[in-house]
Amino acid sequence: MNLVNIFITALLTENVVLTKFLGICPFIGTSKSRKSAISMGLSVMLVVTLSSIITYFLYHYLLVPTNTEYLKTVLFVLVIASFVQLLEILLKRYFKSIHKMLGIYLPLITTNCAVLGIVLLNITNDFSFIEMLVYSVSSSLGFTFVIYLFSSMREKIENSDVPAPFRGYPIALITAAIMALLFSRYV
């Protein structure tokens, strides 16, 4: 039951984008078309899931025994940055079609706060391995879900008549506000 609970909360009511504000930059930046939104979402899912497994083991079997937990930010950033690089090389070599689809979105992930945020939340929430896995998958799935919904809305907004000062980012943020209202549990 606990796992189902974690899954639903991370996917909907405590969505990383709309309630924790993680990954807002790609959320606003790459959501102009549905295709780029899906590519970004898939890259994030891949990187989040795999890097949280790596960082989980590093934290519990390297940092905790040596009493250097304060180094977690530096270590996690390094892991994510090098892992993204490695993934890009591997995909380019062996899975050409995936690499073509994710393309430029993969390197951008290094500075995506959603990845570092979820990885750090795994640690601060004191999750066990299975819980951590469920949380990472559902959080990044939530990211993909929301960014896809948002991009389909923005495609419609592009064609509508918006007052000049609101064109572009402001109307996107206000749309996001209405979405956040739907997702929040305060209503």
Next chain:
Amino acid sequence: MKTILNGIFKENPVLVLLLGLCSTLAVTTNFENAYLMGICVIIVLTFSNITVSLIKKIVPKNVEVPVYILIISTFVTILELLLEHYIKPLYDVLGIYLPLIVVNCIVLGRALSVASKSNIRTSFKDAIGIGLGYTFVLMIIALFREVIGNNTLTIMSSTSKLTGYKLVYKVFDANTLFPMNILITPAGAFLTLGFLIALFNFIKGGKKNESR
């Protein structure tokens, strides 16, 4: 001076470049958290810009990003340890948004676009300008959100142990309109920022028309 003003208005990181939105939206429920977060970013940005500018000649181009991220995360970790020791309440409130300064696009963006290309003086001034611009926006959003959404204004609360003062004001008398809780929720954050950018565009658009 021109570089600093440039950072605050023309190249404002939040309103114009749309960078560092995560922390902007997350910590602005409270006025005090907002300006303290701004100060943290100014500190990290200044140190990282100076360091990057110092070592720019010996860093090969193809490992630029990892090296700079490492420098930034070192400064963030130092800041984290200092805050945890001296201002524990603030450290608890900022939570994961403090380590997330590492991936705050403002800091890395400035390191790549300015500090790695210019001398120490310019990068220092740029850091101060951009940092102040960021802090400024955070303070405006937080002021609006806290006063209307929570009917209070916190100027000094979590640092009160350090300074000896505690300043928390109640703004309006009890009435049916305030507080409007929606502004404290995440939706309120998106809404406030959206309207602020629209207002900024409106003012800028007006100026452009006048000069023509």
